[in-house]
Amino acid sequence: MEFDWNQQQRDFRSTVRAFIAANLPDNWEAVAHGPGSSAQTTFSKTFCGALADAGLLVPHWPERWGGRDADPWSAFILAEEMWAAGEPRGGQYMNVNWIGPTFMRFGTEQQQERFIPPMARGETLWCQGFSEPESGSDLASLRTRAEKTESGYCVNGQKIWTSYAGHADTCFLLCRTAPGKGGISILLIPMDTKGITVRQIPSIIGEGDIHEVFFDDVEVPDTALLGEEGQAWEIVRTALSLERVGIPRFALASRMLHRAVGVLKKEGRFARSAIEQSAKAHAACEVARMYSYNIIDQRCHGQPPGPEASAARIATVNAERQVAEFVVEHLPDALAGGDAMLMAHHQRAIVAGIASGAAEIQLNLIATELLQLPREPR
Amino acid sequence: MDFTLNEDQLALASAIERIATEFATVPTDFHGFTLDGAALEQELESGQYFDIAAIPEMGPVAAATVVERLARLPCTTEVALSMLVRPQIDIELPRPFALVENGRPGRFVASAATVIVIYGESIGIAHPSPDEVEAVESLYAYPMGKLTGSPAIKPLSSSDAETVRTWLRIACAAEMAGLLQAAIDAAVEHLSVRKQFGRPLGTFQALRHRMAECAVLAGGVRLLALKAAWSGDSGEAALAALHAQDSATRVVYDVHQMMGAMGMTLEMPVHLWTYRAKALLAELGGKGAQAEGVAKHTFNAA
Numbered sequence A: 001m002e003f004d005w006n007q008q009q010r011d012f013r014s015t016v017r018a019f020i021a022a023n024l025p026d027n028w029e030a031v032a033h034g035p036g037s038s039a040q041t042t043f044s045k046t047f048c049g050a051l052a053d054a055g056l057l058v059p060h061w062p063e064r065w066g067g068r069d070a071d072p073w074s075a076f077i078l079a080e081e082m083w084a085a086g087e088p089r090g091g092q093y094m095n096v097n098w099i100g101p102t103f104m105r106f107g108t109e110q111q112q113e114r115f116i117p118p119m120a121r122g123e124t125l126w127c128q129g130f131s132e133p134e135s136g137s138d139l140a141s142l143r144t145r146a147e148k149t150e151s152g153y154c155v156n157g158q159k160i161w162t163s164y165a166g167h168a169d170t171c172f173l174l175c176r177t178a179p180g181k182g183g184i185s186i187l188l189i190p191m192d193t194k195g196i197t198v199r200q201i202p203s204i205i206g207e208g209d210i211h212e213v214f215f216d217d218v219e220v221p222d223t224a225l226l227g228e229e230g231q232a233w234e235i236v237r238t239a240l241s242l243e244r245v246g247i248p249r250f251a252l253a254s255r256m257l258h259r260a261v262g263v264l265k266k267e268g269r270f271a272r273s274a275i276e277q278s279a280k281a282h283a284a285c286e287v288a289r290m291y292s293y294n295i296i297d298q299r300c301h302g303q304p305p306g307p308e309a310s311a312a313r314i315a316t317v318n319a320e321r322q323v324a325e326f327v328v329e330h331l332p333d334a335l336a337g338g339d340a341m342l343m344a345h346h347q348r349a350i351v352a353g354i355a356s357g358a359a360e361i362q363l364n365l366i367a368t369e370l371l372q373l374p375r376e377p378r
Numbered sequence B: 001m002d003f004t005l006n007e008d009q010l011a012l013a014s015a016i017e018r019i020a021t022e023f024a025t026v027p028t029d030f031h032g033f034t035l036d037g038a039a040l041e042q043e044l045e046s047g048q049y050f051d052i053a054a055i056p057e058m059g060p061v062a063a064a065t066v067v068e069r070l071a072r073l074p075c076t077t078e079v080a081l082s083m084l085v086r087p088q089i090d091i092e093l094p095r096p097f098a099l100v101e102n103g104r105p106g107r108f109v110a111s112a113a114t115v116i117v118i119y120g121e122s123i124g125i126a127h128p129s130p131d132e133v134e135a136v137e138s139l140y141a142y143p144m145g146k147l148t149g150s151p152a153i154k155p156l157s158s159s160d161a162e163t164v165r166t167w168l169r170i171a172c173a174a175e176m177a178g179l180l181q182a183a184i185d186a187a188v189e190h191l192s193v194r195k196q197f198g199r200p201l202g203t204f205q206a207l208r209h210r211m212a213e214c215a216v217l218a219g220g221v222r223l224l225a226l227k228a229a230w231s232g233d234s235g236e237a238a239l240a241a242l243h244a245q246d247s248a249t250r251v252v253y254d255v256h257q258m259m260g261a262m263g264m265t266l267e268m269p270v271h272l273w274t275y276r277a278k279a280l281l282a283e284l285g286g287k288g289a290q291a292e293g294v295a296k297h298t299f300n301a302a
Ligand SMILES: Cc1cc2nc3c(=O)[nH]c(=O)nc-3n(C[C@H](O)[C@H](O)[C@H](O)COP(=O)(O)OP(=O)(O)OC[C@H]3O[C@@H](n4cnc5c(N)ncnc54)[C@H](O)[C@@H]3O)c2cc1C
Pocket: A127, A128, A129, A130, A131, A132, A135, A136, A137, A138, A160, A161, A162, A163, A164, A205, A209, A210, A351, A354, A355, A356, A357, A358, A359, A360, A361, A364, B194, B196, B197, B201, B204, B206, B207, B257, B258, B259, B260, B261, B262, B264
């Protein structure tokens, strides 16, 4: 066992930090309202391009695709620093974490050539069309259907909660080609295809994040299909296991906790109950950090993803929750114009237990797969 | 002991229920963070409801039931301090009321005619002019504002300050009881109609138990708030406020978690209650300060 970073990892983190410090604009805190906002998306295009030029966008990808075969730690250290800085990569973090790697594994050569290089250059934004109005936690019940045509598919249906849809170039769409779990397929569809309509959903978490996407007789060619017809469930399981620990939310939560405590100390408000609660919140952040590191370590040792990823996710939800609650209770004025970054964090922390799969579903997975408890009757 | 309302209180309850029904729905085109209750306020003014605590047959406990009921409405207007705190200071003081703690932003401050100013251990009363206050953008579902000028502050004697602190706590608990109940009602409705895996979400025990616990907490907040309003006892007030603020943290989390992504939208207005509860749960020093109040008044702690 070894709980310290090696020199190379330390150097890498300093490089990333230095890059962030040199490349974020002075007004960044006012811009950083979450990866989906217009300002942040626009900025992410420049930022990701510069990251790519510096060799920091996809270090963990194979050389063939613009990376340098770095181990999963590099990707995670990178993700920690980015998320803690308010995610200047915007929605492009998804490309780096799971969309690119999924294409490397399941894409045709033509799809790889078409989609991967723009990701590696930091030029393109994707959205994830999974959830539907009637299919949230029960994703397998989705109804958006793709009917076979002579040269491809015709898509009809509706997606909802789609992050970044307003700015995305392409959609990673789950749709039904046959009944049942084995009847779900993936289509890769440019968002400017005729028949696609996007509507932003006004929300409490800030501008630009969640959308409805309507598909009305959207015609796509056969080459839009990723993998085989009906292979979506298998592909998405792999993809989501990468995504589940893909966002180091604890890193921003921890930074915001320190920031809030800093204000309280400076103003002489760091009283007994605040001390106790901040310490607990700090523990929650560190637990999440250790659980997440454990998953990355498993990845480095070539172990397949297991239910521990769900445990890491729950620990992260808990960290977000405790920090958000600490700030509301002890520095409430921060959320009334006091601090733009704390406000943005608070606004978004609430989604930790919902976006990319609700916490309760993860708890069920932990009970079934980790504890081996008998399943609830259906 | 008698938990039933007397005849006058019953009449009041049904009058308030009539008003509440008028304001029960959110306009379909509303997508905001705060739903302004100016029309409700006008109706309460014209019916002289803000003064009911001073009517002997009613008393503060009746006022507390009104505060609780009106907090369950999606729209918000300054009710609690006017109905519960103002009569304890001077019922002739102009409303709306607001509270400013150590110079920080507070609810309704930008429109307040009377501001209770807490600075350290002292409490005073101020009447800022419109150019001495300013609205503040916030994440709370109340109109928030702050004092920008320095209006004259009339300090309260320490015994008056103690009374005001007590009634601020009662007002907080009574309002919180309504907010939590309304948030729970919204979640219960959602869990009853929303289906996943072929069954209503409300059939999953993992959710049923948590919601049931939330309901017990909210009911407890209401009971402690009413008892404190009846007695005016400072220990009971601290206890009610403690239970209110402590329960709110949990209820707000569980309600949002169970609403799923739907709870993030401004179209499904559960935030009108939860993001009000968030503002209330930090007031008066938060639950740490209430716990100290309980320890002092109930357990004679130093
Ligand atoms: C900010 C944000 C961004 C998002 N971005 C995207 C995106 O880009 N693309 C996309 O496809 N989706 C996206 N989503 C949707 C997200 O994946 C869903 O919200 C999530 O899967 C939960 O579904 P739901 O919201 O419909 O909740 P529901 O499934 O309706 O669940 C509501 C509640 O019921 C609980 N529940 C459900 N089933 C069970 C059960 N069997 N046992 C116990 N409890 C249960 C849940 O845990 C939750 O507490 C996003 C969501 C948010 C909030």
